[in-house]
Amino acid sequence: MNFASDNVTGASTAILDAIVRSNAGPLASYGADPLSAAVTERFRALFECPDLAVFPVATGTAANAIALAALVPPFGACLCHEEAHVMTDECGAPEFFMHGAKLVGLPGEGGKIAPAALAAHLAVPARGVHHMPVRALSLSQATEGGLVYRPDEVAALSALAHEHGVAVHMDGARFANALATLGCTPAQATWRAGVDILSFGASKNGALAAEAILVFRPDLAETIAYRRKRGGHLLSKGRLLAAQLDAYLADGHWLANAAQANRMAARLARGLARLPGVRLPWPVEANEVFPILPAALDARLRAAGAVYHPWRTASLPAGESVGEGERLVRLICAFSTSETDVDALLAAAGADGA
Amino acid sequence: MNFASDNVTGASTAILDAIVRSNAGPLASYGADPLSAAVTERFRALFECPDLAVFPVATGTAANAIALAALVPPFGACLCHEEAHVMTDECGAPEFFMHGAKLVGLPGEGGKIAPAALAAHLAVPARGVHHMPVRALSLSQATEGGLVYRPDEVAALSALAHEHGVAVHMDGARFANALATLGCTPAQATWRAGVDILSFGASKNGALAAEAILVFRPDLAETIAYRRKRGGHLLSKGRLLAAQLDAYLADGHWLANAAQANRMAARLARGLARLPGVRLPWPVEANEVFPILPAALDARLRAAGAVYHPWRTASLPAGESVGEGERLVRLICAFSTSETDVDALLAAAGADGA
Amino acid sequence: MNFASDNVTGASTAILDAIVRSNAGPLASYGADPLSAAVTERFRALFECPDLAVFPVATGTAANAIALAALVPPFGACLCHEEAHVMTDECGAPEFFMHGAKLVGLPGEGGKIAPAALAAHLAVPARGVHHMPVRALSLSQATEGGLVYRPDEVAALSALAHEHGVAVHMDGARFANALATLGCTPAQATWRAGVDILSFGASKNGALAAEAILVFRPDLAETIAYRRKRGGHLLSKGRLLAAQLDAYLADGHWLANAAQANRMAARLARGLARLPGVRLPWPVEANEVFPILPAALDARLRAAGAVYHPWRTASLPAGESVGEGERLVRLICAFSTSETDVDALLAAAGADGA
Amino acid sequence: MNFASDNVTGASTAILDAIVRSNAGPLASYGADPLSAAVTERFRALFECPDLAVFPVATGTAANAIALAALVPPFGACLCHEEAHVMTDECGAPEFFMHGAKLVGLPGEGGKIAPAALAAHLAVPARGVHHMPVRALSLSQATEGGLVYRPDEVAALSALAHEHGVAVHMDGARFANALATLGCTPAQATWRAGVDILSFGASKNGALAAEAILVFRPDLAETIAYRRKRGGHLLSKGRLLAAQLDAYLADGHWLANAAQANRMAARLARGLARLPGVRLPWPVEANEVFPILPAALDARLRAAGAVYHPWRTASLPAGESVGEGERLVRLICAFSTSETDVDALLAAAGADGA
Secondary structure (H helix, E strand, O other): OEOOOOOOOOOOHHHHHHHHHOOOOOOOOOOOOHHHHHHHHHHHHHOOOOOOEEEEEOOHHHHHHHHHHHHOOOOOEEEEEOOOHHHHOOOOHHHHHOOOOEEEEEOOHHHOOOHHHHHHHHHOOOOHHHOOOEEEEEEEOOOOOOOOOOHHHHHHHHHHHHHOOOEEEEEEOOHHHHHHHHOOOHHHHOHHHOOOEEEEEOHHHOOOOOEEEEEOOHHHHHHHHHHHHHOOOOOOOOHHHHHHHHHHHHHHHHHHHHHHHHHHHHHHHHHHHOOOOOEOOOOOOOOEEOOEEEHHHHHHHHHOOOEOEEOOOOOOOOOOOOOOOEEEEEEEOOOOOOHHHHHHHHHHOOOOOO | OEOOOOOOOOOOHHHHHHHHHOOOOOOOOOOOOHHHHHHHHHHHHHOOOOOOEEEEEOOHHHHHHHHHHHHOOOOOEEEEEOOOHHHHOOOOHHHHHOOOOEEEEEOOHHHOOOHHHHHHHHHOOOOHHHOOOEEEEEEEOOOOOOOOOOHHHHHHHHHHHHHOOOEEEEEEOOHHHHHHHHOOOHHHHOHHHOOOEEEEEOHHHOOOOOEEEEEOOHHHHHHHHHHHHHOOOOOOOOHHHHHHHHHHHHHHHHHHHHHHHHHHHHHHHHHHHOOOOOEOOOOOOOOEEOOEEEHHHHHHHHHOOOEOEEOOOOOOOOOOOOOOOEEEEEEEOOOOOOHHHHHHHHHHOOOOOO | OEOOOOOOOOOOHHHHHHHHHOOOOOOOOOOOOHHHHHHHHHHHHHOOOOOOEEEEEOOHHHHHHHHHHHHOOOOOEEEEEOOOHHHHOOOOHHHHHOOOOEEEEEOOHHHOOOHHHHHHHHHOOOOHHHOOOEEEEEEEOOOOOOOOOOHHHHHHHHHHHHHOOOEEEEEEOOHHHHHHHHOOOHHHHOHHHOOOEEEEEOHHHOOOOOEEEEEOOHHHHHHHHHHHHHOOOOOOOOHHHHHHHHHHHHHHHHHHHHHHHHHHHHHHHHHHHOOOOOEOOOOOOOOEEOOEEEHHHHHHHHHOOOEOEEOOOOOOOOOOOOOOOEEEEEEEOOOOOOHHHHHHHHHHHOOOOO | OEOOOOOOOOOOHHHHHHHHHOOOOOOOOOOOOHHHHHHHHHHHHHOOOOOOEEEEEOOHHHHHHHHHHHHOOOOOEEEEEOOOHHHHOOOOHHHHHOOOOEEEEEOOHHHOOOHHHHHHHHHOOOOHHHOOOEEEEEEEOOOOOOOOOOHHHHHHHHHHHHHOOOEEEEEEOOHHHHHHHHOOOHHHHOHHHOOOEEEEEOHHHOOOOOEEEEEOOHHHHHHHHHHHHHOOOOOOOOHHHHHHHHHHHHHHHHHHHHHHHHHHHHHHHHHHHOOOOOEOOOOOOOOEEOOEEEHHHHHHHHHOOOEOEEOOOOOOOOOOOOOOOEEEEEEEOOOOOOHHHHHHHHHHOOOOOO
């Protein structure tokens, strides 16, 4: 009953097999191998973007930090949700790679930036050199709260950003989970909606350690190539990342994995919501569930061996709050989560199944 | 006949198997899993150092840059060989992680810092705030030229460094190859000889992507832990690195691999040296061979499909030079290089075998 | 009627004379001159601190940024008021000099950090390498809202900080104005109350361009010396800064200047408060006045030629707000502000004098 | 007899008077005052460049570091003479402001970059992301050895640089001394010869603390404006810098000062050259003299109270060397150096006058 994160599980069989398969024989190092080239072509086809530049890296923190560094000068600012991963969980990696540029947090329920908050921030007239000019907006898809931006929402936020000379980055650590919900094309969810760079995640959804920085603006490719290398993120044996990403994209494996995780999260949410005293402050749109539990239930689950994290309350909707005897927690389902896993937790919670 | 680098080959069978084996079941993320703990214990035992702090990362550039950043303040300088990997091949990763500290190159044959050059540099009296004070010395073991520092040589350089308040880093991307030659213990080659931090390489010698920053001074552990994370180098699925390192250290696998690579380099060197017009400007002490070839021989080898890199001449001994019709090249053997591979190259070169 | 800032006026006569006087003859450069040494001695006597290290610089931004860089590692965080100058008006200079460390804003009325907010922030248990550890607290004295921390308030905040391994910086751009109000000794207001480094301002209170970084912890002196130089803040003709600071400290000139500015602010506040519809959301404790004005009055003042800035409302006390037809503004008095200046503004406002 | 540097003297009378004159009355802060605007216009007229952007700062180190940061990305390299001030005397300020970009030193006699060395360096084909691409060339005018680049020399180096996508910076700490020798227009010596940014020095030639970053490419102005502020180099009382620069440029004061310094250097050189055992390894072209002195003469001069620095020998012409009983030293004349000063030193040296 480990619902702590979608990174506590290993690789999917398909991806592990691909790592093994790719191991034979000599291959050019540093990403100059044919498998890496094939991955680029897969991404270009998938995103309907022939000029797409693709930079595999091993961690999401690296993908985000390098991407933002390409968009924000050291004296600039990057807007994001006040609870975004880049803001709160990467130990300042973005600030490091951006050389001191500032992350500025915007509010919004469930980790989703409120359009009015963005508009208000951008409406403040530029105040000269004393103030760090906003140069990028980072959207998390899905959000830290497991919500999903619709393409028209992304387009509206991006349009507002671009009007102000602000580039758009999408932190897609859970992009697959978002897309599985949206049902649109990758292009519709990203560059057609105004996204300039996407941190495309795979590690949380079937890979062991593989992400890709997808650059929709060719003018940004060179700076990212150099920044990846000087960040120590260009693997010498590029086949390791390429094999994972190749299998991840093949035959819709990535979306199938994500759909499974999302289904399990929905099942978990339905089961929990039926329990007395449990409520979900915002909907479950991807693979994460954020219930407010009675403290006694929380204790019972933990005693039964369930693993998951308490959660912070900044993203709660207006009017919602966590009472004395309550706990806001986060449960995450992965591609490897089964109905059995979910039902075991629900059983421990005293529910009668999904 | 690919002698371009020891990173053109995949993982050894033992390591690949370990990756597969480690894949099952949920494990705590970010290195909090039992396998990562076991790797730390292996390193502590191997290096006879119970306080050793161990930080796995995926690339050697990351290991070096993070290690140096722990030793050198942003206003300081780090001495290294003028052809060291940190100086010439990492796109400024050390300067990035050190926040602008300067690398200062010292001369020496075959990539080995000449003790007199170090002594002369450190003998210059401190010149106040206009000048960046030297705070670290980085030794490459084996060197970029494939030479190996003896423990007493390391100890002499380290003693000189420490006298001047200068910490000692060892870039051990090919530490296994060096140790296989030295035959001493890991402790004798490192901390007993004055090394403060070791970048312990595995990727070039059987792993796919695994290195470890080994910190012999406990006071430096915390800053490295944070710097690894903010560098984007803390993998969420720590099992990937742990599995590789565990198998690498188990049953002397690492030294067996290195010994094989070294034997093949020696065989290659012997065969080449017998050819007319070929000479080795410095000895082969690890797994790299740097012959000066007649241009015609170089052309013949390449025509036959041999892959290797031309090399720069800065490390040549006094009195040695590369003539008009000659080429200095680098050939590297890996754990996976066989006698058949070596003999095929020698045959193409017109040699009659080893 | 220029109340825009205390930096719109030139130097005091005493300080200008000192610049002229110091100009004759050759002097050792880079602060090695006798006048610079004399300034250090003046500061040591004034602060009753024989080990005090003194680093003159030309701007307050430089003083703050260099000081914070000595206290906070690149992966750390620095707490300050959410409207502190370091947070909002220095274009990221602290982040630049700290190499990407993060500023975290705390709330509080009138720019004064609420002790409960600090306690709450520091009470959150450390969360490992994913989160930037707090390493410094920066207090503005006087605050951006013109309030003054009492020595016991500083001591309480500092004690809390030090308990958590957090060093204390004081941004004393208006330290003289604060001290003129407090009436205590400089030592009581700073190191005896737990301050580790003080940015001691003079430019706003009689100098042309002179601040001093006062370092009460000798272990921090060396890193600041180097960081000042590499920041480009070590003037070659050190006499310029030394002459200003020498005259500033001589004969209580600095406190006399500050007292005059504070008196004028008090007079201005008294006069404005008597006007219908005007209120002061927090008290005037130094040389800055923040009235909420009826919009019509604001317009009348500007039409009469008064110069001052609109102000932001984040620091308003709970329950206070600025209505539709109102404006929160900031008026600053300097050492050179006279009763005539104040009364002219009050007259334009329709007041009948102070 | 202080020939240690041209920064051991105070301001010229004209400039000191200007500081005093500019002190009266309120003026907009941060360079928004009319005097600062007038200085910009003076520079534009002087350099025949209506689009020139002008950024006054207080130190030459700041001017150089900010200028280079505008030209070189953090992953790039900047070529300069191996003994350039930016390389050896600024404690890594350029690397700090450039965020870790590398300075690469080129050889050349008397501090002047040998065109062949530049050509050879740029001729090396780009080697991909492992290597930091060259993005700027910094020329010191006059050089650290007191030599002066002719406009056609600057043009040749710049053309070569621009062909390779390399921008050109000129460190003009002693630009006035160079121009006084050249007799050409400022435009001919700079942008017409391909210079993109000039660090225009005044502090060494009559000002107390005033330099200006002159930006001939308007696209670079914005980044410099922000970088100056975040470097802490935007003075609040901009009048201090503006007054100095205004007086410096007025009525040819700057060139008159430089011409005097140069004349005194020439007189000094002539006198020294007549002494037995003294030789000048390269010509005196500005205000610096680098004689090789017999050790006994060096001792006699110091005993007589002469102040000057020993100098390093890397810039010596091929075939020249400093013998056992000899010393290479540097003597600098300033605008304030008189014939009496020079003749006193020559008399102490045993010369019979100029």
